[in-house]
Each structure stands twice: as C-alpha cells, then as structure tokens.
Amino acid sequence: MKARILTALAALCCLATPALAADNAVKIGLVTTLSGPAGVIGKHMKDAADLAMDMLGNKIGGKPAEIVFGDDQFKPDVGRQVAEQMVKRDKVDFMTGFIWSNVLLASYEPVIKSGIIFIGANAGPHELAGAMCAPNYFSASWQNDQTPEAMGKYMNDQKMDDVYLIAPDYAAGKDMVNGFKRYFKGKVAAEVFTKPGQTDYQVEISQLRSANPKTLFIFLPGAMGIQFVKQYDQAGLRGKIPLYSAFTVDETTLPAIGAAADGNYEASFWSPDLDNPRNKEFVAAFRKKYNYIPSYYAAQQFDAIFQIDDAVKAVKGNLKDRKGMIARIDKADFPSVRGKFTYNTNHFPIENFYLLKIVKDSDGQYVRKIQGVMFANHKDAYSSECHMKPYK
C-alpha cells in the first residue's frame, strides 16, 4: 500500500515538473480576467495581444516569443499567485496586462522585486504613480484619476450641480471619485461605494431615487456598468436623472447596453475613431480578425506588446540589459495608437484626453465618437510624490 502511494506521489511530482530545458524564446506574462462577468474585458486584451503577435510574426525584437496568459478571476489573491507563478515557474521576461487596480496592487511587489520589466496595460492606481513608483514599472494606459478629471472638468464647464457619485469600493473607485472632484467644483450630493463585482443595484437605485439628485456620475466598469445602466433604465430613472460615466459605457459594454446609453458622454485618452494612421491600421486589423470593435483595453494592450518589442530591439535582443530596455521604453518612441505621447518622471503617460459621445453609427451599432479635446498633454496629480530610483 505505502509503496503504491509513494510510487503514485513520485509519478505526480515528475508530471508536475514542466519541461526543464531552457529555451531562449522571449516570454511575456499577461495577467487579465478571462472568466466571469469581466471576462469580456480580458478577451479584448488577449485578442489585442494575439493580434500584435501576429503582426510581429510571433517575434519580439526579432527573437521567437510567446505570451503566457493567466486568469486573475478579478481576485487580488489569485492575481498575485498567478503573477508569482509566472515569475518563478515560467520565468517570464516581461509582465503585462492587469485590468483591476486592486489585483495590480496585490501582484505588483513580487514582480517589481524580481527586477522584471512590468508594463501595466490598464489599471493606474495612484500608489504606483506616487510613493510606490518603480524604475521597472511603466503604464501603457493612464493614471486612474485622469479620465474622471476630464469628465469632472466637462461637467464643471457645463455648470452642473448636485451630482450623485457611485463607484465600486476598491482601489480604483476611490481614485476615480478623487479625480472627478479635483476638477468638479459644484455640489456633490453623495458618494456611494458599492461592492466590486456587484450585479444587482436595486438597493442603490432605490436610494438614488429617494435622494433625487440633479445629475448622476458613475464609474462601474464591465459587467457592473451593464447591470447598473440596464436597471437604472428599468427603474424609469433614465430621462429623470441624467447619467454621466467614466470607463462604463464603452466597446466592451455597449453591445449589451445599447440604446439605454444613447447620447451619453464619456471621456478617454483614445477612441476607435481617433485620427492617426497607426490607429486606423490597428482598428481595421482588429475588426477584420475578430469582427468586433476594439476598446481602449485592447488598444492599451496592443501598445504594451509593441513597447516590449521596441525595447528588445533597442538592446539587440540582450534581455539581460534591462537598464537599456528601461531607458528605451522611457522615450516612448514607438508607434502608439494614441499618437505621440511622452512619459512623465513616474513612468505614467502625459497624453490627451477627449470628450466622447455615444452615437449610432452607419451600421446601426452604438459607438463612442470624439467630440473634442478636454485636456492636452495632461499629467497625473501624483508624479511629485514619486522619487524614482535608478534601476539596480
């Protein structure tokens, strides 16, 4: 009996060991949410990364490359475990992805300490732009506060007042509300924080109705937004309390929200209709390959892969020269779908933010269309708190 157990255990151990042979392929770890209601966001990011690899002929900096995908299930502890596994077991050379600020904050330290170059492709919690900034971390997207800052400025310019705020109770929710209030100077009726991943908002909608504010601003990304906007519509509040949002009505949620968001406003650093040759190439290739419209999640991830490619090229494939790669990424001299941008001292982008409106396009689909520039070359509010150390 015990012999049998031990044999079985020995067999298990051997099977559990991946191929020991170290190949010299470039390995990129990409952590995102591939299951559950947020899985659609992860799909945008994965599809964009696959498209980028297609366009690069499955090579990074001319060397054979592969992407290792990991599913964080929108859970900080799972994300951290997956990231640690990629660093220690899969021995990835780069880390990217990450939709959620809380998952990113949980996974950040083990990756940064390992010295791997880490390009966040969505979340931008203020900690990473400020006190926790690191030489080997770059953001391919934005700092959380920036987009709601643009919406706050717009709503302030429109002289709106008595605004009711709803955001999920996690790292990014607080950033979004702070960013909004930095530029919105009118009266805030209430700040309501909901459970991350919540899908039934009837309790909050009843509260909203009895508070009866003049305007509503929400940050509810992914499925949270789909559910909220639909239930707000079902409760008959649409048309009574106008709704403004950030990261809520976008290409990942519009297919489900549809007409319930017609005419709404959003803000973003990018939009599928942004007019530059690189973006046109990206959107056309993406729509051709996947037959749906890419979101900013896809755009950011697409850029991040090309940033890595650009960095590896600059050091002629010498992956040990991380200093050289960091210096190269810092120049932001690669073809970005958002057009030319620069990096701030904290490795977060200095970029434009546009006002977008949800309209019906010629195919009858609801899309986001650029209305104008809210901020040109906009910096985040935390770079002064970042004391960037040189990479050792």
Place this chain on the structure above:
Amino acid sequence: MIAVAEQVLNGVQFGITLFLMAAGLTLIFGVMNLVNLAHGSLYMVGAYIAAATFNATHSFLLGIGAALAGTAAVGIAIEVVVFRRLYRRDHLDQVLATFGLILFFNELVRMIWGATALYAQVPGFLAGQVELLPGAPYPTYRLAIIVAGLVVGVLIYLLVMKTRIGMLIRAGASDRTMVGALGVNITLLYTLVFGVGAALAALSGALAGPVFTVESGMGDDLLILAFVVIVIGGIGSIRGAFIASVLVGVVDTIGRAFLRQLFALVMSGFAADSAGPATASMLIYVLMAAVLFFRPQGLFPRENR
C-alpha cells in the same frame, strides 16, 4: 418612509428568489435527509439554459420552460447516478460528494457556454414600471418575481399538504420502510421529489438571470444563503422556508441600505464606511446563530410543522 417601504419591497423580492431555491432544498433535505450542496449548481444550470434559450429564440416563456425541463432532467440524472448511493451515507459524505459536483458543474457551464458571463434580458412585456408606492415606480419585472414566487409557494404547499403524493412524501420522510411496505415505489418517489426540487431551483435561476449576471459559480454564495434560510425555518418545512426567506431577504436588504447611515450617526464617517457594510453582510449569519442558539431546531421544527 417611502424609501424604507421600497427597500422592504426589494428585500421581499430577494427573499422570494431565495425561497424558490430553499423550497427545493428543504424538500430534498426533509424527505431524503440529503445535504445537497449542488443545489446551487442546479440554480446556475437553470439560469444558463433560460438565458441561452431566450437569446436564441427571444421568447422569455420558452426560456423558462426549457430551464425547468432541462434542469429537472439534469437533476434526475445526478439523482440516479450519484445521490442514490448517498442517501444512506452520513452527512459528511454527502457534503463532500456534492462539493465535487459543484466543481464539475461550474466547469461544465464554462465548457458549454464559455468563460465569460451571459446576459439575460428582461422580456418586453415586463419591462416597464408599476407605481405601487406614490412617487416610487417599481420595476414590473421585480414585481413579477414576487408574484411568481407566491404562486409557486402556494402550489408547493398544496402539493405537500393536500395531495396523495404529498402525503407519501411526508410519510416517506418519517418512515421509509413503512411507505415501502405499503407498495409505494420509494425510489421513484425520491427521483420525482428531486426533479421537482431541481425545477424549483431552475425557476429561481431563470428569474434571477436578468437581475444578476449569468456566470459560472453564481449559485455558490446563494446556496449558503438558502441553507441559512432552511436552518432558520426548520429543516423540511415549506412554511418555515417561506417565512425565513422573506426574513433573510428583508434583513439583508435593509442592512445594506441603511446600516451605514445609521452607524454614521454615532461614529466617524471612515469607521461607518467599514462597520456599516461589515455588519450588514454578517447580519443574517448573526440572525441564524441567534435562532439556533434559542431554537436549535429552527423556527418550525419537524414535529409540529
């Protein structure tokens, strides 16, 4: 005051969703003495079938029908394959085997319908609002859930208390061999009860689909709430399950809606931000522990239901 009344209504609606889950669970538990953790999986399967059928045919009622039939079939299948071997085992074995089934079903729906969530739609004829309370129009769909739950509750009550099958179910629960000796096919009876329980879970899932999102694992946490309900109500009692469901639904909802503001009156805003939601989410478990402490057999114990 209207605000409180509206939240109570929200609580009742949530409670009714729970009741449909708990009714099947308590029936299976009471009759077969089986702890079925996989009941939440049947709820999930029902929600998936309803959403997928609705998305394909655009008929809400067809979706409900398919969910009831399909999930009852799935329930009967696992009863025949797995549960039959578990009736005479202890609760621990039942808990573990049905825990294994949860893992299986959570993965199965991902393999069939993909990892990302499905979105169920509210049907057109239930899309509007009804002005039940002055100044607070209430979504028609949520009222429909309440009505459906009440109707099903009455039907189940009549089935168990007034029909011959119900009599056999009640008799089978207290003395299996006796009913067997009367020439009744107990095995068939159990399978039937299981099918009914599965269909109730499916109805709950199908109705809840548009309120929540339809995703893998959606039944896991609701299952625990359903267990809380049947333990509070008294295992095996339909009446107890109904009262406890509404109680749990209302307590949970009122807690979520008002505790934070209530706490903010007596403590700092930051402390209330933590203490409010914390207490709100623990409230029903405190309720359950308190009920069990004073009435270890629940509110409606078996002997005098």
Place this chain on the structure above:
Amino acid sequence: MKIGRKGVVAVVALVALAALPPIALALDQDFYIDMFTRIMIFAIAAVSLDLILGYGGLVSFGHAAYLGIGSYAVGILAYHGFGNGFLQFGVAILASAVVALFVGWVSLRTSGVYFIMITLAFGQMIYFLGESINLYGGDNGLNIQQHSDFAGLLDLDDSSTLYYFVLAWLVLCLGFGWRLVNSRFGMVIRGAKSNERRMLSLGFRTFRYKLLAFVISGAIAGIAGALLANLTLFLSPSVMHWTRSGEVMMMVILGGMGTLIGPVFGAIVYLLFESLLSGFTEHWQAILGPFLVLVVLFSKSGLMGFSGRGGGAAAKSNA
C-alpha cells in the same frame, strides 16, 4: 504494530520532504520549494481539522476561518509595525483559540447537520468581517511588508529557511496530535464520537472535552494561517471563503480520516493534483470534481486505507 506501520510511512514522508529543497535548488526549480511550503501549510490545517473531524466526529464546515484569523493576526501586527515573530505567532494562536472557544461554545449545543450549518455560518461571518474592514484592505487584500522576525534567528526571506520552518511546525503538530489522540483526553473524544451516551453515563462531561478539542484544532489551524501569511506576504479574506473550508475537508477525506499522517498525504495529493491538472487543461475542475465524487463513493478510508469511516478502534484493528 499499527503505530509502527504508520510511523514508517510518516518518517519516510517527512524525510522525503526534508530532502526536497536542495534537489529543487540544484535543478533551478525553486518554485517547487514554495509550492511544497504551501502544501505543508495546508497539511497542518488538514491535520488540525482531522483532530476534530476524524477523531471527534465533529464536521466543522468553517475551518478556513481559523486559517484566516492566523493570517490576519500576523498581517495586522505587521501593518502596525510589530514584526516580532514570537508575538505574531502567539497572537495568532491565542486569537484563533479564543474565536474557536466562542464558536465551539455556541455550535456544540447543536449536532448533526445543524452543527455543519452553524459552523459554516460562523465561517462566513468571519469571512465577511475580513471582506469589509477597509483598514486592513477589505476584499482588496493587504500586502505584508515583512516576514515574521524571530529575533534575527531565522531569515524567512530565504525560501528554503521558510520551508524548513514550516516543516518543523508540521512535525511538531503531528507529534502533538499523536500525543493528544493517544492520551486519556483523546480516548474520551473518540469515545464520545462512537457512543456519547455511554461516555456521559461513565461520568465524562463530553461537552467540555469536545469544546477543548475544538479550541485546540482552531489554534493549530491558526498556526497554519500565520505560516500562510509568511508564505504569501498577502492578506486576503478569500482564504476564509467556505469553498476553502470544503477543500481542507477534502484533503482530510482524501488522505484518510482518523489518521494523523493521512491528511498530510491528502494535502499533497489534492494540491499536486490541482496543479498537475491545471497544467494539462484549463477545465481541470471538470476532472477534479468527479474524481472527488468517486473517492467519496468508492473509497471508504481515503489514501491511507488504515482506518474505516466508522472510526474508532474496531476499524483500526482491521488495518
């Protein structure tokens, strides 16, 4: 005789575990050191559950809560700048024992399925408490900045040192458990499982014995939690979710209830199986689930095959 046989298996297993880090380092696969550290931590948790489940027949469905309390004790103290390991582990043990005392005091008044449900309810209560305390991260979790500091004696930053530290705890818990179940106290617990009325009529106040066993079990799970915090350096309420309690219970059953070394094998097999399957297919749960069902349906005594489900001495003498 029976002790000898089990003893041999235990010693072989522990020696094999002790030899793992140098081999892993030599193969440049230090990931496996962390993986087995994790496995051994869950082995400690499974052994603690087995003390009440296998020997006492108490189906506690909220055992992950004590794992969480142990973790939070370390994490919260570290957050406030108390890095001393003796203090952290002391508080972890004490806090989980106190909570277990309260939970046991209320829950042990019920029995059967009500006991399963009320321990589950308490587990969820503690889970939701962890999820909503924003100061310590709530459901975002919280980074722990440093490993426990044992007056500079141990460098837990080194994964091999942490590994042997956990191994030492595992040996300690197994030794303690062995002493416990073979003591007069252990006899009463086992007696209460097979025939409580007889024990009562013999004059034993079984409630007190069961409560003490519950507290000891909770405290050992608290140690596992404190170790887990040192491994992951991250606090998350998800370690307390009810499905985690179910997993620990699975490890006990898989390895064999009522044997101390059984749950250790249960933890090894469950977690290795999980890691192996997830490497083969993303749909590994569709295989693991039915596998668990089969284990319950057809294996009466888990991997160890030493003790029957009925527990007690009768089944043991057959082994």
